[in-house]
Amino acid sequence: MKHIGIVDITTVGACLCANEIVAQAAKLTSSKKHPEFTMHAFSYDEYYEYIHRKDWISLSNKICESIKLLEKVGADFVIIPSNTPHYSIEMIEKNSPLKVINLxxxxxxxxxxxxxxxxxxxxxxxxxxxxxxxxxxxxxxxxxxxxxxxxxxxxxxxxxxxxxxxxxxxxxxxxxxxxxxxxxxxxxxxxxxxxxxxxxxxxxxxxxxxxxxxxxxxxxxxxxxx
CATH class of the missing domain: 3.40.50.1860 (Rossmann fold)
Structure with missing residues (x-):
């Protein structure tokens, strides 16, 4: 299975998403096997400042920093369990070294x-x-x-x-x-x-x-x- 990279913007949503990956995998197989995943977060205030200013370029750059770190630990692709940051999804996709799922x-x-x-x-x-x-x-x-x-x-x-x-x-x-x-x-x-x-x-x-x-x-x- 591919290694999932999770960009944690707000930890409540990111952890809920990660838990659902594990729970859904358990429903689909009796082996308790689920994909490897790694989550990375900068402090929420850094993301919030960019979102508050609608500075989508800086936000995409910050998210891509997370993605590069996730790439280093072996992630094969990335999800971003947060809706609002998807205003910058085109820039993220363009600059990301990994495939990013568009929520x-x-x-x-x-x-x-x-x-x-x-x-x-x-x-x-x-x-x-x-x-x-x-x-x-x-x-x-x-x-x-x-x-x-x-x-x-x-x-x-x-x-x-x-x-x-x-x-x-x-x-x-x-x-x-x-x-x-x-x-x-x-x-x-x-x-x-x-x-x-x-x-x-x-x-x-x-x-x-x-x-x-x-x-x-x-x-x-x-x-x-x-």
Whole structure:
């Protein structure tokens, strides 16, 4: 099996993704065998500063530093379990010494495969309001819906100030949950790899595209290919 390199932007999402790789491998085989993987992270504040400034060139350079370190320890390809940094994916792919799996593309393919025509995109405020998924979904004849400014602010606060630092308030989660249920859509993209910690198909009462686990499953499949 190929060695998976994981670029850890936010550790909650990266660890959830890594754990899903192991869990999914266990479901598919009785041998408990899973691919070798290595995770690397710089301090989160370094990534956040570039993202906050929308400095995608500097962000891609920082991520490529991680990729080069992962290459040195034997990684064969790389995943980035974080949605917003994919604004710089073209630059990352161009400068990376290893193949990088494009999370946004595989999520859009999954929506198309399941026949969704209208999806609500959740994530950081920049992911939602910056239209990270808009064009790639449009190319597959899928309409993307962005929550209102107020709800975007609430979700941003939940991600940055509660989920990432592991200080989750159940009231915050429930209030946003009730807001999300009001939207008319075929499915909901959890376009932040931390959101599956608090949301799923059961509590949102709609089909969910879990970007964290989808990436893990794709990475496992790719690692097993010749």
């Amino acid at each position: 946004i593309e595989i999520v859009a393919d999954e929506c198309h495969r399941k026949g969704y025509s209208k999806v609500l995109v959740l994530g950081t405020k920049l992911t939602m309001q910056g239209g990270l998924y808009n064009e790639v979904l449009k190319s597959r004849n899928i309409t993307s819906i962005t929550p209102t400014d107020d709800i975007c602010d609430k979700i941003e606060n939940l991600i940055r100030n509660e989920i990432i630092p592991s200080q989750i308030n159940s009231t915050t989660v429930e209030n946003i949950q009730n807001d999300i249920k009001k939207y008319d859509c075929d499915a909901i993209i959890l376009g932040c790899t931390e959101l599956p910690v608090v949301y799923n198909e059961n509590n949102l009462e709609k089909p969910v595209v879990d970007t964290t686990r989808l990436l893990a499953h794709y990475a496992l499949q790719f690692a097993n290919e010749d």
